[in-house]
Amino acid sequence: MxxxxxxxxxxxxxxxxxxxxxxxxxxxxxxxxxxxxxxxxxxxxxxxxxxxxxxxxxxxxxxxxxxxxxxxxxxxxxxxxxxxxxxxxxxxxxxxxxxxxxxxxxxxxxxxxxxxxxxxxxxxxxxxxxxxxxxxxxxxxxxxxxxxxxxxxxxxxxxxxxxxxxxxxxxxxxxxxxxxxxxxxxxxxxxxxxxxxxxxxxxxxxxxxxxxxxxxxxxxxxxxxxxxxxxxxxGGLYIDTGLQLKIKKAKIEDFSWLDSFGKTAIFIKNDLRLLKRSKRGRTAVYMSIGCLFYGLIFAFSEDLYGSTGSFFGYLFSSGGFLFMFGSFVPSWDSQYYPLMMTQNIEYRRYLNSKWSLMILGTIISTVFALVIYSFFGINAVFAVIAGSAYNMGVNGYLTLWAGAYTKSPIDLNSSANAFGDKKAFNAKTILVGLPQIALPLMVYYLGNLYYGHVTACFFVAGLGSLGIFLKPSAFKLIMKAYKSEKYSTLKAYKSN
Amino acid sequence: MITIQNLVKKYSNQTVLDINFLEIPSGQTFGLIGNNGAGKTTLFSCLLDLIKPSNGKIENNNIDVSNSEDWKSFTTAFLDETFLIGYLMPEEYFYFIGELRGLTKSEVDNFVYQFEDFFNGEILGGKKYLRDLSKGNQKKAGIVAALIGEPKVIVLDEPFANLDPTTQIRLKKIIKDLSNYNDTTVLISSHDLQDITEVCERIVLLEKGELLRDIKTSKETLKELEEYFKTRIN
Known part of the structure; x- marks a missing residue:
């Protein structure tokens, strides 16, 4: 046996x-x-x-x-x-x-x-x-x-x-x-x-x-x-008892308060339901909550990790949701990607909705992070804001772009692989980690070395706000990547 | 409405689809029949730009489907369960599709209400997500979603399989009505000769990716098809 x-x-x-x-x-x-x-x-x-x-x-x-x-x-x-x-x-x-x-x-x-x-x-x-x-x-x-x-x-x-x-x-x-x-x-x-x-x-x-x-x-x-x-x-080896998959009682949620977002809201509503109702989605949310506290490790022992180390922690605390959710766009929709690809949806709108949700999540994370890290003084607050600006301005696009090359289907009903082990295989997704994490850290490190903490934070935040102006061209590039990868993505999702 | 030219799909050296020319006029109920591996689903997938053909092109209302996304506004499909969003309730799913097609919630409600019979009270107002419905009920929801928003082209892959007899009869009526009253082009595939001859005005027989027969449905069609598949046994 x-x-x-x-x-x-x-x-x-x-x-x-x-x-x-x-x-x-x-x-x-x-x-x-x-x-x-x-x-x-x-x-x-x-x-x-x-x-x-x-x-x-x-x-x-x-x-x-x-x-x-x-x-x-x-x-x-x-x-x-x-x-x-x-x-x-x-x-x-x-x-x-x-x-x-x-x-x-x-x-x-x-x-x-x-x-x-x-x-x-x-x-x-x-x-x-x-x-x-x-x-x-x-x-x-x-x-x-x-x-x-x-x-x-x-x-x-x-x-x-x-x-x-x-x-x-x-x-x-x-x-x-x-x-x-x-x-x-x-x-x-x-x-x-x-x-x-x-x-x-x-x-x-x-x-x-x-x-x-x-x-x-x-x-x-x-x-x-x-x-x-x-x-x-x-006693439970019967398909109607122990082996039966648990069925949750469903109830309608319309999230109509989101309608002010216009067409984008259609998808955001769905993604909210996904995060709430699928096991994998909930895991991502819990993990981004966990990330909120990640900075504490560094904040408590700044002597050990140095100020660049703690900046890394702050960057991560506001970006938890962005990484946990964003890294798996479009794999979240892998189970019904053919539907998405045949509906009356333009890529721009689809991607924009994912991006908006990432930004929304980052804003919420930032608010919580600010509350938590305000106990560590004004410098921590600056760092959180700078990290958050970079996450919204730059990392949002980068994660979305890397997503085009992420072709591991997600099983929404299992919480496994939430640590991104599968996708790490992709060279592009590893490479994208450099500008996502290493670049802001380097900017901060150099800024801090020559001009001090506050100026360094300004540099990183400035880099982030540059991203806001680049949205149209960034989206153009991202859309191109998604379009050229469409067929192989469909194929990869199918082979689930 | 739909024009297929020199369409070839190859996987390494194996040709799975090779159609020289095929034109489907607007409002036609078009049926595809063939054994497993005949290329039915591949053809539909190419039409929906889910698979890139190795050669040739498909035009849907004069739009080259692999070049422009404009065909999506008047084309719907239900091929398999990958067209369902498991974590939604059927109503939410209909609203989602409806919203994408520019319908308001109440318009969707009104539209879906017509199908109460078809749903047999098992889909609307239930307390289940789509992923928890039975296969047959999932299919019903998927098919009805493909009808939302008055599409001009509807693609259904094996719509009758997995459905109970009553529902099959109802679905046949729905499909016939679509082409009779709405001038909708409906493309379906099936393994069931009886079903497809009953519903479709025109039947195309595929075998190993090639178009073998193109039949305008008449009383003799069923027999003709049965004869053909009998000869395949020996």
């Missing part, structure tokens, strides 16, 4: 129509996995030296502090893991239908589906943190090896709990938002020193070090959950 299923999977990959793209996507995915693995190792090393500034190993004096610190943060890690799994880890249960009538027993089908997830990178990556971390702690000589091992076993157990929990959570949006909201709330409570949940987390997970055999309970629970999920799926 495993062999057949695996070979089918290989064929699915191998015989896909765009194998080149898929291969690069896989390589890119593995690049990220290796990157995260490396980061995990580094974090493990750094965490084990928490409190010890000298970074010399092993550190004896403060090793207790680092162990306590990690135990304290674990609660966040698990909550975060649950949320990430929900959005990223796809469940291998969707292609089951074809197996139902074969001689493979239902039990085997379910077992295969569940066991396949055991080796997913979500479960493996944490080991890259845990092993060096524990090893370095052991080197200090202050920890008992056996207890450390059981502490690890317990954590791995909890990781698998989240793994199987993910099956039950599938498509339970409200629950996942509750967990996400809860995560934010406790972090906020901790930040404002009202309640510090890490104290309890610390105590709780330390317990598993203190009393090693407690991890037996965790693993009993893992096996119980595995069996529960198995039964849950066995």
């Amino acid at each position: 495993f062999k057949t299923a695996l070979s089918l999977q290989w064929k699915e990959f191998n015989r896909g129509k765009s194998i080149g793209e898929k291969l690069v996507a896989k390589i890119l995915k593995w690049f990220w996995i290796v990157y995260f693995a490396f980061m995990s190792v580094m974090m493990g090393i750094i965490a084990s030296s928490y409190g010890g500034p000298s970074m010399k190993f092993p550190i004896k004096s403060d090793s207790l502090a680092s162990f306590e610190y990690v135990n304290g943060q674990l609660i966040y890690f698990f909550a975060y893991l649950i949320v990430m799994r929900y959005f990223i880890q796809s469940l291998p249960v969707l292609n089951i239908r074809a197996f139902l009538l074969t001689t493979i027993s239902k039990k085997q089908i379910v077992n295969y589906s569940l066991l396949r997830t055991v080796l997913t990178y979500f479960n493996i990556l944490p080991l890259f943190f845990l092993i060096p971390f524990s090893y370095l702690l052991f080197l200090t000589g202050e920890y008992k090896l056996g207890s450390l091992i059981f502490w690890n076993i317990n954590i791995v157990g909890i990781i698998y709990l989240t793994n199987f929990l993910n099956f039950l959570l599938n498509n339970k949006n409200t629950l996942i938002y509750t967990i996400g909201g809860f995560l934010g709330a406790i972090k906020a409570l901790e930040y404002f020193s009202i309640i510090d949940i890490t104290i309890y987390s610390k105590e709780l997970f330390y317990l598993f070090y203190d009393i090693p055999y407690l991890s037996v309970f965790t693993w009993v629970f893992v096996f119980w959950l595995y069996n529960y999920v198995k039964k849950y799926f066995l």
Whole structure:
């Protein structure tokens, strides 16, 4: 069973129509996995030296502090893991239908589906943190090896709990938002020193070090959950129950307030519905909200990244929607591109509507970014405005232009590939990243070097406002690209 | 209305479409028939400028379809589910198409209302997005959308497949009325000899991309076509 299923999977990959793209996507995915693995190792090393500034190993004096610190943060890690799994880890249960009538027993089908997830990178990556971390702690000589091992076993157990929990959570949006909201709330409570949940987390997970055999309970629970999920799926292997695709109750939304935009509004209304009603669209929106906060990473540690680094963060915070939505024009319409191409639509109007939506999104992002980053002073505000001007004036066109060469169809009903892995294959889309990100950074860097922050912001903003005057000629070029790519785009979308 | 000249479509070395000359006058109900791979959908796709022909050209109302987009204002089509926008409700989809064709919401409402029978109460006022409708109902919505805005040319690829018997009968009436009262040129393809002879004034038989017969429909047509396809068995 495993062999057949695996070979089918290989064929699915191998015989896909765009194998080149898929291969690069896989390589890119593995690049990220290796990157995260490396980061995990580094974090493990750094965490084990928490409190010890000298970074010399092993550190004896403060090793207790680092162990306590990690135990304290674990609660966040698990909550975060649950949320990430929900959005990223796809469940291998969707292609089951074809197996139902074969001689493979239902039990085997379910077992295969569940066991396949055991080796997913979500479960493996944490080991890259845990092993060096524990090893370095052991080197200090202050920890008992056996207890450390059981502490690890317990954590791995909890990781698998989240793994199987993910099956039950599938498509339970409200629950996942509750967990996400809860995560934010406790972090906020901790930040404002009202309640510090890490104290309890610390105590709780330390317990598993203190009393090693407690991890037996965790693993009993893992096996119980595995069996529960198995039964849950066995009971649902009917095309009208578990295998039925969830149908959401629809309601009409007319967005008539947009009608003042004239003809352009026809498409904007549709795109708003797309963003709201398709899984992939919603993911893009969540990700652009995430981008809003991206600048915080740099803003909090400007000493480390330098002012150009933080400018990068600000540029990204207002441009999140532009990149997340714009980079996939026209792929958003890939499922019905032939319709679009035969309707009474001029390219100019179609593209203008996409562009308008990108600008609208950038304006909204900018307003939020201004609110968030105003806490970091007037310089941050200037930087956000400059970045936003560049995004609207230049990046809008560039993203749209690169879109003409993006020919990966989007499956609106799955949130996969939201990280743009597929499209990264396209040389043009990589090249376009230079003027999108590198150019404004360079202008800012040079401006800042010679004239200071404010002038540098003016330069970048000026570059952006130039773009507004260039709209007619920019659109001419973009339209030309779209027209010449029309047939191959149609073909590529068809081969979905 | 539609003129096809020297139309050739090749994929590497394989010719999938090769039509020397074909003219479809305005108001004609035109049927394409042929086995799988005969080139029916390819021909329609070329007509709609979804595929670029290797050679030759198609003129729709004297507009070269691959050079100008002006034909889009009077031509509609429903080839397959890629003409549907899955995340819209049927009403929203009709409004969208209507707006593009310059109709107001109430005009669309009035127009779509005529098809209440055709929809059999399963499409309008439901609580489903197009993606969640059954295949047959999706098709009904797509076909009706292609009728919105009084187009002069309507292209339907296998409109009868997947439809229930009652709906097929209703659709035949709709298509006949279009050419009788509105002078609309309707192009359909089908695998069903009976259906196509019933509806079309003229039937063109394609085989491996070539035009084999061009028949003005009469009582004998059905028999003639049946004979032809029988000979293909041996």
